[in-house]
């Protein structure tokens with residue numbers, strides 16, 4: 001009896017995944033199409049099947065350039081899953097030149113200083129799931145959840161390898177942890193705000209990093225959280241309530257010269273909008289929808305955001321610039337131009353976090369300090 005049931009589940013996964021590919025072909029980004037479709041059909045599909053559908057869709061875009069577009073969607077999905085199986089068991093059977101030619105779009109080599117072979121290999125693996133425990137509670141949480149391994153960089157950053165739906169655990173409901181990629185956690189740790197300080201998370205979005213900054217501040221001091229999107233700020237407020245984060249003030253900021261407050265800050269985080277190339281392992285569809293013009297348009301936005309917040313630092317205050325991307329224009333070039341244009345701020349550090357070194361997203365983080 002096991003065998004036919006298994007085959008039925010597999011064909012249902014492929015049929016559902018094929019339906020989602022149609023939505024993607026009609027213009028919906030794959031992550032959005034999955035989110036919407038799986039929410040709509042959640043009463044008809046078991047959690048394991050939903051995981052299988054997501055996996056099949058993402059695997060399809062991870063191996064997209066290896067597939068034959070004349071095949072049916074189901075046949076392409078099955079071929080992609082087979083390529084994934086082969087890569088996971090024998091990565092050496094894929095030549096580095098093939099990965100360089102097919103895993104990323106052709107224009108990328110002109111926008112990055114290098115395409116490390118180890119990074120291209122990492123792009124073809126399934127991404128790791130990271131959680132962030134409240135400060136100082138990583139070891140205890142890991143024991144309770146099981147199947148967790150702490151990152152060398154932080155005992156509160158846990159790589160989770162289990163299959164439980166973490167959103168349904170009592171620990172999550174009680175606000176004891178967040179799902180947050182390791183690279184994002186390292187941004188919060190690089191900022192390192194202290195209890196009682198005054199910080200501004202200028203591109204706070206749905207508040208992933210705001211929650212972390214508040215936790216590091218032990219809920220003491222003041223944290224401004226701004227974004228151009230009121231919808232995202234609404235989500236931030238709901239998350240903050242669950243995580244019992246109270247020391248923040250949310251305000252809309254369009255990114256222009258009209259700032260949300262005249263306050264001077266001990267620290268400002270600009271987690272800027274970017275092409276997100278550092279997230280291409282997690283969201284492989286974006287490899288095929290991002291264009292070089294996005295790189296240059298976003299680099300201009302990033303430079304403007306930094307310019308506009310720079311005057312809001314106290315003497316000695318620190319500015320942290322973070323982008324989850326790896327192009328030269330959005331990372332080192334933005335940082336170098338900002339340093340030249342702002343002699344009142346001294347550069348403190350700049351680092352690129354690579355996915356193959358972290359088993360997480362890629363990220364660029366630069367820090368300056370306002371001279372006293």
Ligand SMILES: C[S@@+](CC[C@H](N)C(=O)[O-])C[C@H]1O[C@@H](n2cnc3c(N)ncnc32)[C@H](O)[C@@H]1O
Pocket residue numbers: 184202203204205206207208209210226227228229232253254255256271272273274301305
């Ligand atoms: C990388 S996301 C922020 C993610 C967030 N910090 C987190 O950790 O969850 C960048 C954010 O910048 C916002 N944004 C985009 N353009 C902006 C602009 N011109 N001014 C202010 N915010 C902007 C977007 O709405 C988005 O939420």
